[in-house]
Amino acid sequence: MLKERLKQLVGQESVLSFAQKCEIGESSMRKYLDGRVPGLDKAAQIAKACNVSLQWLATGEGAMRPEEQVAQKSDEYIGIPRYDASLSAGNGFWNIDTAHELDHIPFTAEFLRRRLGRSNPDDLIILTANGDSMEPLIGDGDLVMVDQKKNELTDGVFAFVLNGMARVKRLNQTLAGDLEVMSENPLYRTEVFRKDDLINFQLIGKVVWCGHHFAR
Incomplete structure (x- = not known):
């Protein structure tokens, strides 16, 4: 689930620190971590801040990192x-x-x-x-x-x-x-x-x- 991939990105970082890095309000980020699905624009914002693939964040499919996606040359x-x-x-x-x-x-x-x-x-x-x-x-x-x-x-x-x-x-x-x-x-x-x-x-x-x- 998307919230599990978000938790993976948060890791040991505080929710506040992670939200600030993604330029998203802490309350909204907590809702995403609890299961609310972010809009496509917010998901893209999180993916960019964390240098992960938007497809991976949204669906769990494909390479996690954009550079890995390129390296696969699939x-x-x-x-x-x-x-x-x-x-x-x-x-x-x-x-x-x-x-x-x-x-x-x-x-x-x-x-x-x-x-x-x-x-x-x-x-x-x-x-x-x-x-x-x-x-x-x-x-x-x-x-x-x-x-x-x-x-x-x-x-x-x-x-x-x-x-x-x-x-x-x-x-x-x-x-x-x-x-x-x-x-x-x-x-x-x-x-x-x-x-x-x-x-x-x-x-x-x-x-x-x-x-x-x-x-x-």
Whole structure:
């Protein structure tokens, strides 16, 4: 269980010291140690602070340490790079040019083939979505995998930059060439950008996978 792996990481260290290292409140950490499952963002935070694989922490599978995962050079798992850049489901800025690679999230080669139709991970990246406009499809803090090779505008959920702002939304291009930017959350209205206003529009890629929080 995840709480047992957390206890393994705590070891002889005090819960307070461990929580501070992970930049998580002590009360929240104690709840995780008692069995409450942390959200995906918090689990990733703990994994980073302890230099362990997020997959190992979440499921107990794979190598415990990221360097061990790399050393295995297994054909069974393929690591998709995760960056410290965020896509906004509300407001935000695309900062991939200044982002650095945090780690790799492992996926099986079979998953890439069968679910994504990919034989290799080229141009696949994982980013974090912020905001609630794409709820319940994509939640605040969820990880999204973006296929940068799918950079032709078709119906679907895409990561894109418009007027210097990076966003993740459902897109639809009208027959007149205008762009409809739609949210999943009914509290947000559909935005329509005229063809002449799309000079500063850049498609990053299509969202092909989303990793939801373990708990809300």
